[in-house]
Amino acid sequence: MYLGLDLGTSGVKAMLMDEEQRIVGSATGALDVDRPHPGWSEQNPADWIRAAEEAIAQLKAAHAEALAAVRGIGLSGQMHGATLLDEGDAVLRPCILWNDTRSFREAEALDGDPQFRALTGNIVFPGFTAPKLAWVRENEPEIFARVRWVLLPKDYLRLWLTGEHMSEMSDSAGTSWLDTGKRKWSTSLLAATHLEERQMPELVEGTDAAGTVRPELASRWGMGSGVLVAGGAGDNAASACGMGTVGEGQAFVSLGTSGVLFAANASYLPNPESAVHAFCHALPNTWHQMGVILSATDALNWHSGVTGRSAADLTGELGESLRAPGSATFLPYLSGERTPHNDAAIRGAFVGLGHESSRPLLTQAVLEGVSFAIRDSLEALRAAGTQLERVTAIGGGSRSRYWLKSIATALNLPVDLPADGDFGAAFGAARLGLIAAADADPVAVCAAPETAETIAPEGPLVQAYEDAYQRYRRLYPALKGAMS
Known part of the structure; x- marks a missing residue:
């Protein structure tokens, strides 16, 4: 058996998988986010451990025999979080999360140093880890002076599981301290933020072993000794x-x-320059590119909170037949935006409201706005040299067929839906645990699921979507000018 632990923003998911990659069971421990000031987003690392304990306890209650047979654990986690520890591994302050934008000035200053883009292959975004440490140094110098270790969120779980200060390439590529091409820490980038390599965890590949579960935890969960934890x-x-x-x-x-x-x-x-993330992949000698928007289902959830209707009810009002874009346009910049704008200060807007702008039409505009933001990422990937012929949809928002049709038409690409199953981050983490523990072939283990269905672009609406997308693109500079 193999266990995947995925530390998300809203919870820790634990998934049990057997050697044939069949899912035996899964459970989740919930998490909350603290927002003490506008643009801030924090969590207490102790809550991550509490949520992980809750999820694993649920698995033990339902699948004790399977949990006892675990031989490898893989870790996945929300990226970029600054988890600061002192010499005794005590947490010095709440973790500053990926969607926290307080360090936008520090990010701009670091990004002005040409070595950051040259070595990391990325813009220094406010959500990345390095500018957060620059902010702490400037605003909380007494805490910065006590920092012995800087860990990413999932690697704090590893410390709890194994006692090891270790990380891997894919997560570390999002810190702005990694020489992404060479897959190692850059001493010059660390020095630019007044840090040393000794304050960073040891790096391994995601498929490598990165510690073993501490005996007291293994005993509590009924596991044997020597359970390997993969890099993740x-x-x-x-x-x-x-x-x-x-x-x-x-x-x-x-x-x-x-x-x-x-x-x-x-x-x-x-x-x-395209604001695309170029990161190491979890498999050795592979990389990936990523366009990232900060509010996807978050935008629909915001709309749900404002209207007092559930997200499912809102999308249900639209039915499944895709409509031509209406007069209202939604810009989903509720927390700023990464790709392609790198703008932490921009905020969202509805534009073109009229008497006809009913709740369903506003819901439609929200879904279209996110679709167009993803189209922005597609254009950025193309500018970075990547051409795509199709995409596979995952995540909670992919349960809305209307949204999938909107995305397929906005991208003008077919969108594949995988066969029934949970193929997300916890499953991927469990696969990495299998590879590390069984010394298995990474490519063979990480096979794609069968495609259950393909949603094609709605041909008669492609041009209408293109016209609406071009209108969407013109609105960002207008909105930025109005807010500056």
Whole structure:
């Protein structure tokens, strides 16, 4: 048996998988996000452990025999979080999360140093880890002075599981400290933020062993000794392992809290000017590119909160037949935006409201706005040298057929739906645990699921969507000018 642990923003998911990659069971421990100031987003690392304990306890209650047979554990996690520990591994402050934008000034300053883009292959985004440490140094110097370790969220779970300070390439590529082409820490980039390599965890590949479960935890869960913990992956690379998106030209679109257009690459293809992320993949000697929008299902959930209707009710009002874009346009910049704008200060808007703008029409505009934001990422990937012929849809938002039709038509690409199953980050993490523990072939293990259905672009509406997308693109500079 193999266990995948996925530390998300809203919960920790634990998934049990057997050696034939059949899912035995899964469970989740819930998490909340603290937002003490506008643009801030934090979590207490102790809550991650509590949520992981809850999820594993549920698995033990339902599948004690299977849990006892676990031989490998893989980790996946939300990226970019700054988890700061002192010499005794005590947490110094709440973790600053991926969607926290307080360090936008520090990010701009670091990005102005040409070595960052040259070595990392990426813009220094406010959500990345390095500018967060620059913010802590400037605003909380007494805490910065005590920092002995900087860990990413999933690697704090590893420390709890194994006692090891270790990380892997895919997650570490999102810190702005990794020489992404060479797959190692850059001492010069660390020095630019007044840090040293000794404060960073040891790096391994995501498929390598990275510690063993501590005896007291193994005993509590009924496991044997020597259970290996794999290097694991950042959440998007873990999802790619779960979806089998590991070969050149394979891609998925993820509709989660944030939205991601992810393409696997056989070589390192940086183009930071396009605001595309160029990161290491979880498998050795592979990389990936990613366009990221900060509010995908988050935008629909915001609309749900405002209207007092559930997201399912809102999308249900639209039916399944795709409509031509209406007069209202929604810009989903509720927390700023990454690809393609790299703008932490921009905020969302409805434009073109009229008496005809009913609740269903506003819902339609929200779904279209996210679809157009993903189209922005597609155009950025193309500018970075990646051409896609189709994408696979994953994430909670992919349950809406209307939204999938909207995305297919906005991208003018077929969207594949995988056969029934959970192929997300927890499954990918479990696969990495299998590879590390069984010394299995990574490509063979990370096979793609069968396609259950393909949603094609709605031909008669492609031009209407194209026209609406061009209108959407013109609105960002107008909105930015109005807010500046």
